[in-house]
Amino acid sequence: MTQITHHQASAVRGFAQRPQAGQLRIRPTLRGRGFVVGVVDANGPETVGFTRGDRVAWRDQGGELEQLLLLDHRDVLGVPGWISDEQVVSYLGPGLIARALLRASRPVHRGEGVMVQSSDPVVADAVGAWAASMGARIVDDGAALVLSYAPAGRRRPSSHGRLAQAAVEVFQAIRSGVFEQVPLARSARAGRGARVATAVDAA
Structure with missing residues (x-):
């Protein structure tokens, strides 16, 4: 299991881990080209700006992704609703x-x-x-x-x-369509239910 060490964030096994102050519990959905995208499953205290159901992205530290992760809210980026997971990781x-x-x-x-x-x-x-x-x-x-x-x-x-x-x-x-001619990452289902965008030519 890969530890995400920035600001003492950690990846954890299991489904009932309760996020502590400053932490988000996130369900990963897609990874590739250096980033992972997921959905906030629960948020602990002092996570202003995030709530359950928000889509977020964070740097991929490698290793197998669990179905649920605990990450420090300072290590994730909010993802706008008008951008797809495929576009984020690509x-x-x-x-x-x-x-x-x-x-x-x-x-x-x-x-x-x-x-x-x-x-x-x-x-x-x-x-x-x-x-x-x-x-x-x-x-x-x-x-x-x-x-x-x-x-x-x-x-x-x-x-x-x-x-x-x-x-x-x-x-x-x-x-604005700047990257329309840049190929999307190829995606496939892998691991514990998360889809993985094949990290060929990973950034």
């Missing part, structure tokens, strides 16, 4: 990387050539899609701007607040 991870690369670079100018370099084709597609939505032309050579991603040098948001804000921007990009 685009949230790559989208966060795309957002980070674009924010770290100089502004993308409309019509300029942009080259995307990444060993992960899904990340490359997501970065290219977001840059194209800003007016860039995605090219293979002669680029005025190169956006390069290497997993070893990846820096994640340092606080939950920053991650939550970044996720909101990715969700908005999904809603």
Whole structure:
């Protein structure tokens, strides 16, 4: 069983574990490309902003998923009702990387050539899609701007607040159709009733 250690959150076996202060009891529904999506089954005290039935997402720590998990509310992200589980696990991870690369670079100018370099084709597609939505032309050579991603040098948001804000921007990009041409993760049923989006090209 995988322990999710951020803020002392833990994964637990069984169906009757009562969430303590700051904890959510969550039923996972889908995982893939670095994230898991689930539904809040119960919430403990001091979990303002969450209630039973809310859909949430959190970083996948690997390992087998139990039917119910206890997680600290600071480790999960609220998921809007207008986005599907498949879209979350398919685009949230790559989208966060795309957002980070674009924010770290100089502004993308409309019509300029942009080259995307990444060993992960899904990340490359997501970065290219977001840059194209800003007016860039995605090219293979002669680029005025190169956006390069290497997993070893990846820096994640340092606080939950920053991650939550970044996720909101990715969700908005999904809603506006930025990633329409980026393939959804393939999904299959696995484990203890949870569906798993096959984590090929995982972000």
